[in-house]
Amino acid sequence: MAELKIVSEIFKIDSTIESIYSFLSDFNRIGMVVNMAKQMGGAEQMGKLAEKIEDVRFSEDACMVQVKDLGEVAVKIVEKERPKLIKLAGDENVPFQFNLWIQLLENGPYDTRMRLTFEGEMNMVMKMMLKGKLEKGINQLGEGLTKIPYMMFQ
Secondary structure, three states, X not given: OEEEEEEOOOEEEOOOHHHHHHXXXXXXXXXXXXXXXXXXXXXXXXXXXXXXXXXXXXXXXXXXXXXXXXXXXXXXXXXXXXXXXXXXXXXXXXXXXXXXXXXXXXEEOOEEEEEEEEEEEEOHHHHHHHHHHHHHHHHHHHHXXXXXXXXXXX
């Protein structure tokens, strides 16, 4: 097995560290945004990926996704350190084990810096196939997280 570590660029979010942490540390709040995006036609933007997702459920500490031909996989919050760290991990049904850290740093009022760190264990072939896509995906995720109106969800 090979370890893959990806560290995102540092993103600036124009919101308070507390409002960002409160939102990202509760999958129920994230679920509200996902459901709003679906209602506004966001599923079309996801293309083929949306076709494979049969059901998505949220609880405070987990997001469960029913994937066609794969079954249910979950991403769970496994560690929280208010207001600066949220650690996520996949359950035993994901194709490879991983952790994703969301690190927050208050840089001033309404100026929070965020960095994402991904670590995964996978075979060498998967690592070679996924490394570039994961690097791009982690930075896209970070960019997307900067666009959420966090204050609206308090």
